[in-house]
Amino acid sequence: MxxxxxxxxxxxxxxxxxxxxxxxxxxxxxxxxxxxxxxxxxxxxxxxxxxxxxxxxxxxxxxxxxxxxxxxxxxxxxxxxxxxxxGNGIIVSDGPFWRRQRRMIQPAFNKQVIAGLTEQMKLANRRLFSVWSQHAESGTEINVTEATNELALEIILRAIFSNDYERITGGTNANPFAILTESVARDLQLALKFRALTKIVHEAVAHRRASGVEQEDFLSIFLAARDKDTGEPMTDKELVDEIMTLIVAGSETSATTMNWAWYSLATNPDVETRFHAEIDSAGYTDVPGFDDALQLVYTRQIIEETLRLYPPVxxxxxxxxxxxxxxxxxxxxxxxxxxxxxxxHRHKDFWPDAENFVPERFDPDAVKQRHKLAFIPFSAGPRRCIGDFFGIVEVQLHLGLMARHFRLRLSPGQSAELAPEVNLRSKYPLMMQIQKR
Ligand code: HEM
CATH class of the missing domain: 3.30.43.20 (Uridine Diphospho-n-acetylenolpyruvylglucosamine Reductase; domain 2)
Structure with missing residues (x-):
């Protein structure tokens, strides 16, 4: 040859x-x-x-x-x-248009902005905290899948619209975006309903422009972004496509990560014990903030191990x-x-005992020994997830708050089967018993 x-x-x-x-x-x-x-x-x-x-x-x-x-x-x-x-949002576009959009959006994901947005993450978590407190008090089980879906949707909407969130969603019960957490099928019908949501986003954009007020959120950053070659801002259509993209890309992925993290903690008591020790000795009193999240090293490893075994994408x-x-x-x-x-993530050459949940695989020394591309929950290269850090911090804050106060256990007869769809969901809602710690 x-x-x-x-x-x-x-x-x-x-x-x-x-x-x-x-x-x-x-x-x-x-x-x-x-x-x-x-x-x-x-x-x-x-x-x-x-x-x-x-x-x-x-x-x-x-x-x-x-x-x-x-x-x-x-x-x-x-x-x-x-x-x-x-439409042509950043997750589906390619070539020069994708490059331009990525450059314009990237500043919204720097560390400082995410640190500021943790205030929005805290607001959403406080709401859920009071719901879970009532369940813990009354001894009724919680639907973790539903709760984390709603939480992650609220977090991304708050990160985009901050102070306009309540106005746009009309309070949590009437939230028109709820169809995103309720519709399982990713079919044409959903697509149509979804396009109706773009109308609401269009209005929100127009409202913000007209108000002339700058907020600390993604929307204000996107409105201020300029093409580095032409000096032009995004058109309304581009802006709306990007916002819809963030809502989709940034909610179900984080939600399923939280869902599988609770499942993994409940089924791995030794991990949970070490996790509680870290949470209990951390310095925060209320919901952990951005700096607290950075200190929650083992919690981060738990999230990474969750992403290894249950990569949403x-x-x-x-x-x-x-x-x-x-x-x-x-x-x-x-x-x-x-x-x-x-x-x-289960390849035997890179992951010994691949089926076991072992967060210590993500100790810095262990990570150094491994092929960098053996772990790709956020993809890799220039198209790597833009919201990777946002997503990790979001899950850290959620676990860091809830696990300080509650222990979650699988309800009797509850098992977790995979539902591999666009995201790796659980086939049935994860029902759990919640106890005060
Ligand atoms: C644990 C949570 C998350 C996971 C596992 C995840 C995973 C991914 C993956 C695998 C991709 C790349 C797909 C590909 O290469 O074809 C991606 C892209 C993307 N993600 Fe995430 N994601 C998460 C959270 C988020 C969040 C919170 C946001 C927004 C706030 C976000 C926004 C995006 C966007 C905009 C892209 C497209 C980037 C581009 O093409 O330039 N993601 N994500």
Whole structure:
């Protein structure tokens, strides 16, 4: 074989059957089988796509697609549904438009802004705290899945609109955005309802512009952002697309992380004991603030371990723009590449005893020993999640407040099954008993 040929062999074939890989349960079960059978790179014939889809499950290959060779990879076709919801928001756009938007939005995610926004996170947590206190008092169980969905939605809406939050949502009961936590199906009907929400966001933007008042929130930062080349601000349409994007990208992901964190704590008592020791000896009196959150090192490791075992974005895709070589295999232009944080995070070469919940894996020394790209709950490279730090701080504050006062235990008969959809949810709401500590 000539050298050139050796470098570009066809990707090893996987299963013979044609199958459309999507973020759904059927795909999840197929992949569980195929990843163990066919290894770190294989192709799957597709029903609807023109070419076989290539699945990669090794940090080196993922590094090529997301980091070193990222210029050649755009978002895959799995983002079409998301596009329907989010117009051309930053999570689905590509190329120069994406770059411009990312640059304009990035300042909203610097440390100082997030520190300021923890005030909004505290407000939302205080509301939930009083609800959970009543349940602890009366001995009634709580629906953790529902509570964390509502909490994360409230937090992102408050981060965007701060003092306008109450006006826009009309109080928590009438919150028109609640359809986002209530609708399980990501279907056309949801898309239509969702587009109706954009009207509310349009009005909120107009109201803020007219008021001329600057607030400490994402909306004011986005309104002030200017294109570095043209000096132009975002148009209203662009602004609304980006706000809707943040609402979607920044609520269910954080909510499922909180959900699985409570589940993991309840089922790993030794971890919970060490966690309580950290929480109880921390210096805060009320809801932890930004500086307190930075001190909650073990809590952060618990969140990272939760994200390893239950990565909310358990599957995502890219598409090759031009022909490429990956791991010595030929990737034709137009080929879709699938990346599955869920299976990567259980890869036996990088994660011994992968099924066990061991936050100590995220001790700095242990992290140094590991391939950097073996842990990608937030993706990697230039398209890495812009809200990664926001999300971690948000979950830290929530756990740090609630666990100081309450212990959560699974209700009798409660189990947790995975529901691998766009996000990795729990199939049934997680019902838990809440006791005062
Ligand atoms: C634990 C919580 C979160 C997880 C696991 C998560 C995960 C991810 C992942 C995997 C991606 C990349 C998808 C891809 O490469 O195709 C992403 C992108 C993104 N996330 Fe997050 N996310 C979280 C929280 C948040 C929050 C709180 C926000 C906003 C406040 C946010 C906003 C975004 C945005 C705007 C993008 C698109 C970035 C770009 O394409 O430039 N995320 N997220």
């Amino acid at each position: 000539k050298v050139a040929e050796a470098k570009t062999r066809p990707v090893p074939s996987g299963p013979d059957e044609a199958f459309d890989l999507n973020p759904d349960e059927a795909t999840f079960h197929k992949l569980a089988d195929w990843v163990s059978k066919y290894g770190d790179i294989f192709s799957v014939p597709s029903v609807n796509r023109q070419k076989p889809v290539v699945l990669i499950n090794h940090p080196d290959y993922i590094k090529h697609v997301l980091v070193s060779g990222h210029e050649n990879y755009v978002k895959g076709s799995g983002f079409e549904m998301v596009k329907m919801l989010l 358990w599957l995502f895709s890219r598409k090759a723009v031009a022909d490429d070589a990956l791991a010595g295999f030929a990737i034709e232009a137009g080929t879709e590449i699938l990346i599955t944080p869920y299976f990567l």
